[in-house]
Amino acid sequence: MNSSLERKIEVLPELPGVYKFLDSKGEILYIGKAINLRKRVTSYFSKELNDRPRIRQMMPLVKDISITEANNEIEALILESALIRRLQPQFNSALKDDKSYAWIYISTKEKFPTVKIVRSTEKGEYKNGKLFGPYPSGFTIKRVYTYLRKLYPFCTCKNKDCASSLYFHIGLCPGPYIGAISEEDYRKNINSIIKFLQGKKENHIKRLEKEMNIYSRHQEYEKASQLRDRIKDLRYIGESIDFTYYDEALSYETKRESARKKSFEYLATELGMENLKRIECYDISNIQGKHAYGSMVVAVDGKLERSHYRIFKIRGGDNPNDPAMLTEVLQRRFNNLQKTYDESLSSIPDLLLIDGGKGQLSVVKEYIPNSIYLMGISKGKHFKRAGLLLKDEFWFVKDGEILQTEILNPEILIDLRNEAHRFAITHYRKQSIKQSKMSILDEIDGIGTKRRKELLTKFKSVDGIKKAKEDEIYEVIKNRVVVKKIIEKLTNL
Template identity: 35%
Template structure:
């Protein structure tokens, strides 16, 4: 009775939005994965009544001990995500989609000079890449149309001698008429493969670097096109989004049992704008990675402006050399309040970086989460609060130590110069 009441309470907090839901068993194993136009209505329908004509469904409901979900911006996107997750987890009660060869698949013909992406019903023993299976061909067609706008591969089965209507609609880059080189075309193919494999984070990081390279070589047209791709991909909500309460959002972001959570903490230290420095510390699996620590001497801000200084540090960390030498974190933590977080969020948006950010204010230890007006107040016994405080305090220590080094060096030089002048 307690388990059922707990599940019903969880269902009430589900969003009325499209997405993918996970049914979990007594050992937290995933036993079923499904998609929905409305997560609240679809998951709730399983618990409307104990009576069911389908014995498999009755057996499934009796085994459910927990429910998780991922929201998407459309049902078509939920379809793509659902297929990848079923392939990854192989849930017990998704037997039909695991075994039935009649379900549609996506085929990427990497064995061709200029590969195509299209829907098929059967997987052949060839050198092409197959993704799926998917449960709805209607939604798959919608998703395919969306992907062709971002990854404009050729559609024609036979290569014509001149561009067709798809080229003029920006749904093909025109390899048939030499409008694109083979290496450039295969960059699009590789980006599409990453997207279909669920590696959106790696893809966005790769596109961002490509955009910077194009801009550095003054190829602004290519840079603008890549920027459009990044914007379109950021609108695809394949990452998990919790829309009920900020506490749930924080718990989802900081699932410490994942064991590989990487947090980067930032802080600023200065006296009236002088000897201004920034620090970055990095924690993995709740432990500091001191080799990855970085310190920044503020260069562009001359007055006392913590917000502008923090934006400079964030920009320098997530662009150019540091962006390639250090992998992206799972979470960014700022030492400060709501204003600091808002400033950093705007900076990340300008850089097209989609990494969750939090800030934690001293004294009352209020935690501010992106897109939530009210702060979170956790008890001091909370493990989540303890790890955040540890990262924040380490970033503060590292910033203050560098600030003192610069200040003491300046004072020492002033004393020496004064001594020499007296002579």
């Protein structure tokens, strides 16, 4: 694996999404989904998946990785399927034809419309209704369909014989053909399904909450509790599906990119900046000053540029002093501006954001070039209305003065602060685990400084030693007794 690819994998987010493996020409070799992008992609470069012939054949060709983050697991699953269908990657053996896809079809022209799963959209009858999809077959489509039917019962009875239908007796068919529900109320259920699949769930939830409160005030507690359960289910499935009409997978990626760029444009307008292309955000992670690290995360045109992320190990002692540590990080970062071929460190940000308020800004502002817009974000003293969370406060430097400001569209700044914090914490934990594993070698009788260094030089890490065969370790140690102690100790890790 080349160093550039290794670097990309290290900074992948631990979030749901879709990953693409690319060859040296930028052609897509494989598309996959993940609940945790970093963990899943990393597994391809270990022995974990090497027993699969197609994977063994593909991995030497992989020269680059591209990802698209999703809001949740199901969104990633649907996006993966749609992209495979659209792009037809060489190493994806499944999901390449329409038979692997399913749609939800609503027959809106009937007196009592029905909802069903269909495997093809070629039939002329589907033009007389609404199609939503595609969804991957199996788990996803069935989960969506089942929850929708539970929330908004609809009729699928053959021969319109609701009375003998099991679904009617378990509450999944409202019995329109036997007068158990009016045509108007049945239509409300169907319209609710359509609105939900069109992504209008939040307005619908608010309306249901109002109805629930009215029932509660009138002491109609059974109806109120039914609506409460419906809202709960809606929120659950709403977390699983956050989009509609997935006919063009690439349009989803395009929309996400467009939304990010617009967030940059809105922020630039608010701050009165003519140009806002690159934002860098910095955070410090430490426990009482020890093992301190500074993180730098970057967004360009609204998109997180993970290959430009950097970690700075703090050199200035172990005293817990965040402003001093932040100053060290920024000095090192800008001292390298003209001395490096590293694109990340030679690029000048338009806006620099620190995780800190007035105090931190007053210390670090002297070290930031005047051409860079300097801001800080800190937890305020006032609570937000919902959830009693502390409201973020925003600060900026103007003509040497530090002023507080209101930001109407703060999402991009908050996301960057959270990303910088996540990146710093992730690195800290990784180093802590690595350090604890290193110390395990010191606990083994017969392993001194020299032998420990030889083992780590040969096997790169404690995990590498653990995976090695007994004879391979013996080649380094030349002592069977000590080798057995090493294996025994590491087996219990």
